Amino acid sequence: MTIEPSPKLDFSRFPRRVLLEGPTPIQHLPRLSAGLRGVNVFVKRDDLNGLGGGGNKLRKLEFLIGEALAGGADTIITVGARQSNHARLTAAAAARVGLKCELVLTRAVPRFDADYVDNGNILLDGLFDAHVHDLPGSANALQFAEDRAVELRTQGRNVYVCPLGGSSPVGCLGYADCAVEIIAQSKAMGVSFDRIVVPNGSGGMQGGLVAGLVSSGLEPSLVAGFAVYGPAGQARSITLDKANQTAQLIDPNLRVDSSAISIDESQLGQGYGIPTDAMRAAVRLLASTEGLLIDPVYGGKAFAGLLESVRSGNYRAGHNILFVMTGGLPGLFAYRSEF
Numbered sequence: 226m227t228i229e230p231s232p233k234l235d236f237s238r239f240p241r242r243v244l245l246e247g248p249t250p251i252q253h254l255p256r257l258s259a260g261l262r263g264v265n266v267f268v269k270r271d272d273l274n275g276l277g278g279g280g281n282k283l284r285k286l287e288f289l290i291g292e293a294l295a296g297g298a299d300t301i302i303t304v305g306a307r308q309s310n311h312a313r314l315t316a317a318a319a320a321r322v323g324l325k326c327e328l329v330l331t332r333a334v335p336r337f338d339a340d341y342v343d344n345g346n347i348l349l350d351g352l353f354d355a356h357v358h359d360l361p362g363s364a365n366a367l368q369f370a371e372d373r374a375v376e377l378r379t380q381g382r383n384v385y386v387c388p389l390g391g392s393s394p395v396g397c398l399g400y401a402d403c404a405v406e407i408i409a410q411s412k413a414m415g416v417s418f419d420r421i422v423v424p425n426g427s428g429g430m431q432g433g434l435v436a437g438l439v440s441s442g443l444e445p446s447l448v449a450g451f452a453v454y455g456p457a458g459q460a461r462s463i464t465l466d467k468a469n470q471t472a473q474l475i476d477p478n479l480r481v482d483s484s485a486i487s488i489d490e491s492q493l494g495q496g497y498g499i500p501t502d503a504m505r506a507a508v509r510l511l512a513s514t515e516g517l518l519i520d521p522v523y524g525g526k527a528f529a530g531l532l533e534s535v536r537s538g539n540y541r542a543g544h545n546i547l548f549v550m551t552g553g554l555p556g557l558f559a560y561r562s563e564f
């Protein structure tokens with residue numbers, strides 16, 4: 226499919242605190258592509274941004290922190306699993322702008338070895354001086370966060386609560402903006418992408434990209450998500466909601482149709498954060514052919530899905546696939562025993 230130039234979307238009416246240093250590069254992977262029968266794989270390097278070890282959540286955090294500061298917040302609280310990249314980047318962004326940060330992290334992933342419990346993202350959370358609440362896997366983290374916010378407010382603090390994955394409609398604007406960035410880069414490179422492949426966790430990245438494409442009058446089913454958090458049906462309805470809410474923040478007249486949300490659950494394996502053989506092979510292949518690192522929970526499973534789709538003949542020679550590298554490198558250290 227050809228990506229046409231988009232009408233300029235104006236995000237300037239949304240409060241924003243700049244955390245990125247301009248567009249992230251798109252790179253062609255010639256050695257990897259050579260092994261894929263002429264299908265060209267490109268990567269969008271959203272892992273390459275300068276704050277807190279980098280990763281996709283910084284795009285959302287530009288708008289979330291912007292909203293928090295506009296409301297006079299002095300504290301931000303967010304939720305996630307113990308090795309949450311979103312939590313780590315929220316802590317880093319909070320440090321950068323001078324907000325106090327509390328992280329409500331659950332033991333939702335059944336891993337209890339020292340690497341998972343104490344290394345990787347959680348190590349960095351401590352360096353960013355976040356206050357970590359350690360909850361069992363069954364806990365309702367968002368409820369805990371809301372209750373904690375009430376408690377802090379009674380002490381005079383102004384608290385901003387950020388949902389799972391930073392995927393509120395305001396947060397998803399970061400990926401609507403990224404869609405516009407990809408369109409401009411595609412045009413400048415003279416390359417039209419037949420697919421944009423992403424991991425789908427809380428659905429905000431895919432929902433935001435879809436909203437950005439719809440707002441630009443482009444075909445949103447260009448985005449293919451691989452579910453890593455839950456089954457496809459659940460991921461599809463969450464992502465459709467996020468895409469609609471985000472598109473309507475941009476323009477209240479916009480509607481996203483369910484056919485715009487393409488989600489594949491074939492790489493989920495036994496569930497969120499549980500490794501699969503295909504993930505391990507995909508992480509190794511990208512590292513050993515291109516020197517690039519993806520994480521075991523999100524990028525590794527999505528890239529495994531991309532490889533599987535190519536191998537099963539869903540793409541022809543000359544097709545161009547853009548894989549969004551979302552960061553999460555600290556997760557490799559938390560999953561050391563898998564490699």
Ligand SMILES: Cc1ncc(COP(=O)(O)O)c(C=O)c1O
Nearest residue numbers: 310426427428429430523551553
């Ligand atoms: C490294 C990484 N990639 C992808 C995602 C998925 O993004 P989303 O939650 O917006 O679907 C996440 C979410 O935490 C992540 O940490």
